[in-house]
Amino acid sequence: MRLTRRVRLAGVALAASALVLSACGGSDDDSGEATDAIISVNGSEPENPLIPTATNETGGGNPIQNLFAGLVSYNADGSTTNEVAESIESDDATLWTVTLNDGWTFTDGSPVTAESFVNAWNYGADPANAQLNAYFFYPIEGTNDEGNTPEGVSTISGLTVVDDTTFTIKLKKPESDFPLRLGYSAYFPLPEAAFGPDGKITSEYGERPIGNGPYMLSDSGWEHDVQISMVTNPDYDGARNPANGGLTFKFYADLDAAYTDLVGGDLDVLDTVPDSALATFESDDVQAFNEAGSVFQSFTIPESLPHFSGEEGKLRRQAISYAINREEVTDKIFDGTRTPAEDFTAPVLDGWTADVEGNEVLSFDETKAQELWAEADAISPWTGSFQIAYNTDGGHKAWVDATTNQIKNALGIDSSGAPYATFDELRAKVNDKTITTAFRTGWQADYPSMLNYLGPLYGTGAGSNDGDYSNPEFDATIADAASTEGDDRYSLIEDAQAILFTDLPAIPLWYSNIAAAAATDVDNVEFTWQNLPDYYKITK
Amino acid sequence: MGWYILKRIVQTIPVIVFATLIIYALVFLRPGDPVLNLFGDKPVSEATRATIESQYNLDKPFIVQWLLFLKGAVTFDFGTSFSGQPVIDQIQRAFPVSVTLALMAVAFEAVFAIIIGTYAGIRRGGWFDGVSLVVSLVIVAVPIFVIGFLFQIFIGIKAGIDWLPATVGGDWTVTDLIMPAIVLGLTSLAFAMRLTRGSVSENLAADHVRTARAKGLSEGKVVRNHVLRNSLIPVVTFLGADLGTLMAGAIVTEGIFNIPGIGGLAYSAILKGESPTIVSVVTLMVLIYVVMSLLVDLLYAWLDPRIRYA
Numbered sequence: 001m002r003l004t005r006r007v008r009l010a011g012v013a014l015a016a017s018a019l020v021l022s023a024c025g026g027s028d029d030d031s032g033e034a035t036d037a038i039i040s041v042n043g044s045e046p047e048n049p050l051i052p053t054a055t056n057e058t059g060g061g062n063p064i065q066n067l068f069a070g071l072v073s074y075n076a077d078g079s080t081t082n083e084v085a086e087s088i089e090s091d092d093a094t095l096w097t098v099t100l101n102d103g104w105t106f107t108d109g110s111p112v113t114a115e116s117f118v119n120a121w122n123y124g125a126d127p128a129n130a131q132l133n134a135y136f137f138y139p140i141e142g143t144n145d146e147g148n149t150p151e152g153v154s155t156i157s158g159l160t161v162v163d164d165t166t167f168t169i170k171l172k173k174p175e176s177d178f179p180l181r182l183g184y185s186a187y188f189p190l191p192e193a194a195f196g197p198d199g200k201i202t203s204e205y206g207e208r209p210i211g212n213g214p215y216m217l218s219d220s221g222w223e224h225d226v227q228i229s230m231v232t233n234p235d236y237d238g239a240r241n242p243a244n245g246g247l248t249f250k251f252y253a254d255l256d257a258a259y260t261d262l263v264g265g266d267l268d269v270l271d272t273v274p275d276s277a278l279a280t281f282e283s284d285d286v287q288a289f290n291e292a293g294s295v296f297q298s299f300t301i302p303e304s305l306p307h308f309s310g311e312e313g314k315l316r317r318q319a320i321s322y323a324i325n326r327e328e329v330t331d332k333i334f335d336g337t338r339t340p341a342e343d344f345t346a347p348v349l350d351g352w353t354a355d356v357e358g359n360e361v362l363s364f365d366e367t368k369a370q371e372l373w374a375e376a377d378a379i380s381p382w383t384g385s386f387q388i389a390y391n392t393d394g395g396h397k398a399w400v401d402a403t404t405n406q407i408k409n410a411l412g413i414d415s416s417g418a419p420y421a422t423f424d425e426l427r428a429k430v431n432d433k434t435i436t437t438a439f440r441t442g443w444q445a446d447y448p449s450m451l452n453y454l455g456p457l458y459g460t461g462a463g464s465n466d467g468d469y470s471n472p473e474f475d476a477t478i479a480d481a482a483s484t485e486g487d488d489r490y491s492l493i494e495d496a497q498a499i500l501f502t503d504l505p506a507i508p509l510w511y512s513n514i515a516a517a518a519a520t521d522v523d524n525v526e527f528t529w530q531n532l533p534d535y536y537k538i539t540k
Numbered sequence: 541m542g543w544y545i546l547k548r549i550v551q552t553i554p555v556i557v558f559a560t561l562i563i564y565a566l567v568f569l570r571p572g573d574p575v576l577n578l579f580g581d582k583p584v585s586e587a588t589r590a591t592i593e594s595q596y597n598l599d600k601p602f603i604v605q606w607l608l609f610l611k612g613a614v615t616f617d618f619g620t621s622f623s624g625q626p627v628i629d630q631i632q633r634a635f636p637v638s639v640t641l642a643l644m645a646v647a648f649e650a651v652f653a654i655i656i657g658t659y660a661g662i663r664r665g666g667w668f669d670g671v672s673l674v675v676s677l678v679i680v681a682v683p684i685f686v687i688g689f690l691f692q693i694f695i696g697i698k699a700g701i702d703w704l705p706a707t708v709g710g711d712w713t714v715t716d717l718i719m720p721a722i723v724l725g726l727t728s729l730a731f732a733m734r735l736t737r738g739s740v741s742e743n744l745a746a747d748h749v750r751t752a753r754a755k756g757l758s759e760g761k762v763v764r765n766h767v768l769r770n771s772l773i774p775v776v777t778f779l780g781a782d783l784g785t786l787m788a789g790a791i792v793t794e795g796i797f798n799i800p801g802i803g804g805l806a807y808s809a810i811l812k813g814e815s816p817t818i819v820s821v822v823t824l825m826v827l828i829y830v831v832m833s834l835l836v837d838l839l840y841a842w843l844d845p846r847i848r849y850a
Contacts, residue, residue: 045800047623056580127587130595135582146585203624224625225633225800226710250709253808257707257798264697264706393811422811425572427581443581463583 036245037540038229039522041269041533042258043249045225049206052188053124053131058532061185063228063249066535067211068188069238071098071117072179078349078448078529080183081239084112084212086165088182093174093483100165105235106191107216114167116189118159123201124186126154135463136186136446139178141170145463154199174483181447214240214536215247227251240536243524247535259517262286268522268540269533273515275395278335287518292339293531294346294445295512296453299388299403300467300505301438307382315376317504320386321361322369323410324403330510333398337515341508344497345453348529351490352450358501362508366410373411385414387437391423396440403509430466441466441506448529450493454478458505469505544849545834552830559826560613560819561606567815568602574813578622596622596816609819619816621809627820630805635824637708638801641717641793642786645725650779653729657736657775658768664741672737676730688723688796695719707798720797724790728782732775739771746770769843776843780836784829788821 046060052068055061071085082088084104090096104112123129125137127148138147142157149156158170171178181187191210196202208221215230222228231246250267252258255274261267263284273281273288282288301308301317308316326340339347341362342354376382388404390396400417408415418437420426429435443464445452455478456462460470474496481492516533518525524537575589575598593599596619597608612619618627660669679687696706696719708716743749744767752766753759791803802821809817840847 049624056578056582127585127591130588130591132578132582134585134588135579144585146583146588148585148587151587206624223710224629251800252798253800253804254795254798257796260692260697260706261798266705266707420572422572422577422813424574424577424813427576428571428573431573431576441581464581 035243035539038231038246038248039244039268039535039538039540040248040250040266041535042255042267042271043228043251044253045251046222046228048132049201049203050209050222051131051194051201051206052185052190053120053129053133054201054206055185056132059251062532062535063222063230064185064188064209064211065532066213066215066230066247067209067217068185068213069104069211069236069240070184070188071100071182073239074183074448074528074530076526076528076534080180083238083240084189085182088179090178093176093178094171096169096171096178097162098167098169102165103237104212106193106210106212107233107235108191108193108210110191110193111164112189112191112212113164114161115164116191117187118156118161118167119195120188120190121159122149122155123190123195125149125156127151128154129200133186136181136184138463139171139173139175139181141172145461173479176483176485176489177447177449177451180449184446212236214238214242218246225251242536243539244536262517262519265519267519269516269518269525269538271514271516271532273337273517277517278337278515281515281517284517285520287520287522287525289514289516289518289525289527290337291514291527292347293512293514293527294348294448294529295442295531296341296344296346296444297338297440297442297509297512298341298344298506299438299509300441301507302433302435302467303469303505304433305436305438306384307376307380312376312379314503315372315379316382317507318361319369319372319376319411320407321504321507322363322365322372323407324507324509325364325406326362326510327364328406329399329402333402334510337513338510339513341510344458344500344506344508345450345493346445346511349445349448349450351493353490353494356494356501357498359497361501361504369410370412373413382413385416387416387418389418389420389426389429389435389437389439391421391426391440392419393422399509400440433468438507439466442512444531445529450490451478451482454493454496454500455482458500467505469503471499471503474499474503541849545838548834548837552827555830556823556826557610560609560823563819563822564602564606564609564815567813567818568605570810570813572813574598574622577812596620605815609816613820613823618820621814621817622812627816630817631802631820631824634800634802634805637712637717637799638787638790638803640714641721641724641790641799641801642783644714644717644721645728645786646779646783648721649725649729649732649782650775653732654736654768654772654775657733658740658763658771660733661737661740661771662744662763664737669737672733676733679726679730684723684727685792685796687726688720688793691719691723692796709798710800712799717799720793720799723796724786724793728778728786732778732782735778736771736775739774740767743767743771772843773840776839777836780832780839781829784825784832787828788825 044059047057048054048060050060050064052064055064069083072080073083074080084100086099086101088096088098124131125134125143125148134147136147137143138145140156140158143149160168193210194201194205214236216233218229218231220229228249232242255272256276258270259274259277262270303309330338330340342359343356388400390400404415404417430439443453456464458469460475477492477496481489484492514527514531521540523539526534526537528534575592597605620626656672660672663669692706695704703715704719705716749766752762788802791807794801794804806821841849
């Protein structure tokens with residue numbers, strides 16, 4: 001079965017008609033759909049200035065998505081609608097011409113032009129500005145693998161401004177779904193007012209950004225350690241016309257407190273239910289949401305581990321995968337808020353299928369696991385202990401202990417978790433390749449395409465290829481898929497995944513569900529492929 | 541007296557300087573790479589890394605980092621967090637709520653501990669003494685987050701009392717903090733209560749108390765003027781030190797009630813390896829401990845006339 005739409009959005013037509021309705025209601029007759037209610041949602045104190053290219057965490061990222069509008073915006077199902085762009089076209093999938101709609105302005109009245117985009121992207125890619133989202137520019141010519149321009153060069157050579165409403169983007173290699181990327185916050189435009197006389201984005205702008213999105217900051221704006229409040233932008237005329245009067249991102253350092261506020265009626269929508277409430281939230285007096293999401297979880301066994309290379313490695317990886325009972329872990333440890341993995345991507349994406357060749361290796365089969373392990377032992381007898389490294393500041397202990405226990409019981413080998421105190425301590429070991437165990441890995445896509453779950457993680461030499469996996473056949477299939485469109489593309493992606501299922505550079509575990517909750521008096525809570533509520537649709 | 545205070549204040553300078561050195565060394569020895577925290581699972585280019593490291597002096601040896609910090613600290617420039625916010629601003633936001641919360645907790649503790657403890661000490665072996673012992677044991681035995689969640693659910697949500705909200709948030713008022721302060725102070729209350737009781741019952745048998753009784757003073761005067769003042773010395777020592785602990789160590793309570801205080805600030809800075817924030821917060825805490833212990837020492841002289849400072 002091929003699912004061309006998000007599984008949970010069975011009634012796409014219904015959602016689409018609701019959109020049309022709200023769009024009609026938004027213009028003149030506001031009494032029907034749009035209300036003035038301010039919706040309070042959970043947030044956290046942003047760790048960075050509110051600049052699109054500087055913010056890579058949700059505390060600042062979620063507000064920014066509502067304050068800006070990019071070339072395209074994402075629909076709930078992961079498809080895109082042009083916003084500022086009138087068209088994004090290419091003949092060869094390498095040189096893209098972007099034409100902007102007339103009439104878009106920032107809230108300070110200045111027009112949104114081709115320069116607004118190009119200047120913002122140039123700024124983001126310049127290593128002298130150390131922008132955390134530079135990575136998103138890596139497909140464009142004139143940047144390196146990390147998305148930075150060469151040192152001392154402050155413009156991306158692949159970007160050319162043609163006139164006020166047109167610019168071109170030259171890519172390093174053909175990518176037929178490139179426009180899908182452009183809804184991400186790193187590609188948002190910036191007004192001239194953002195830049196100071198020295199060419200740097202001013203700190204005042206980072207505190208109080210001027211955007212072109214469906215919302216703008218209210219008079220109180222960003223109150224540190226308290227909240228960010230925003231009201232609707234009267235000049236906005238894009239695809240995300242707000243059905244409410246504004247948003248307040250209330251800051252919580254601890255999700256437990258946010259859940260308490262939701263139950264107590266002081267918060268309208270909570271995008272992540274805390275672990276402590278997972279067992280009960282579906283029966284508490286709130287609206288509960290538990291749907292498959294776009295985050296893929298796995299653990300990676302690096303090629304460099306003894307016993308895990310060559311034919312022996314393949315057998316052992318498969319044995320370990322068969323030894324894990326994913327159903328049991330998602331049920332017992334996560335109270336059903338994870339969905340056992342069936343491939344290397346995520347089920348909310350266009351073209352996703354549960355029938356990838358070779359994915360039976362993700363089922364639980366102790367006998368098979370023992371057979372494969374014995375075959376590997378015949379090549380070279382097993383020594384040592386199989387460990388999975390994890391960071392203890394992220395709530396991973398429970399599932400790592402459960403999974404390694406299953407491996408221990410099924411294969412009769414010594415297996416345990418290897419804890420690291422902080423995320424960066426673990427990543428430092430992974431990055432400099434000194435880690436001597438398997439380690440947990442996860443991926444949330446940058447844009448809604450299955451390819452984004454494959455190329456950056458398993459391509460030879462790719463930026464997030466932590467296990468140093470390299471298979472020329474896989475690389476070639478991915479490159480083919482990137483320049484192909486339609487069903488051929490999806491079958492190439494299936495082929496690529498089939499290769500991964502024999503090599504298992506990472507062992508897929510499960511997809512993180514959207515486990516969210518809303519107050520009972522709140523309506524129209526829907527979730528996007530980014531696992532976030534579609535803020536502009538919420539009403540109360 | 542004035543000379544003594546001055547001497548004590550001068551003594552704090554080396555304490556602070558060495559405290560910052562030790563903390564800097566500890567942060568430097570913290571395994572991991574703070575730059576990776578900023579980028580999550582995305583790759584970082586060498587050029588960007590170099591920019592960030594030179595911006596926050598991460599590329600320098602720790603002794604140089606420390607000296608640069610000291611140089612800035614003298615002019616009240618405590619550096620910036622990785623988000624570009626001045627550390628001094630972060631502390632200014634987090635400090636008032638932590639101080640208020642800790643003071644309220646200690647006040648609650650002091651009042652109830654001294655009243656209940658004194659009464660239990662006078663009636664040693666009576667039913668009140670027995671009940672207070674059992675209650676304090678229960679309070680000490682139950683973890684603070686259990687008490688916190690119970691208060692939150694039954695008083696904050698179920699009872700629905702408007703001026704006792706279940707969570708506080710950044711725009712706090714003093715009444716919002718009543719419930720968190722009680723939760724925060726409860727464990728120490730139990731300790732201080734036992735301390736007062738033991739001290740009072742011991743002093744009741746002391747020679748000077750027998751003399752006061754022999755002079756024909758009323759029992760009330762004996763307890764207030766001769767027993768209590770002497771008995772309070774260990775209690776005051778405990779409460780003074782506790783104020784500092786409650787200010788910096790209220791992470792659990794802060795989390796439960798969503799209070800953006802010093803504890804949470806230090807905790808997240810440690811996870812991210814932000815040395816300027818960690819060192820500034822800890823230095824501030826050292827300063828508070830030093831001042832508190834000075835105040836406690838001065839209180840001794842008032843409580844016990846035998847103690848004199850020259």
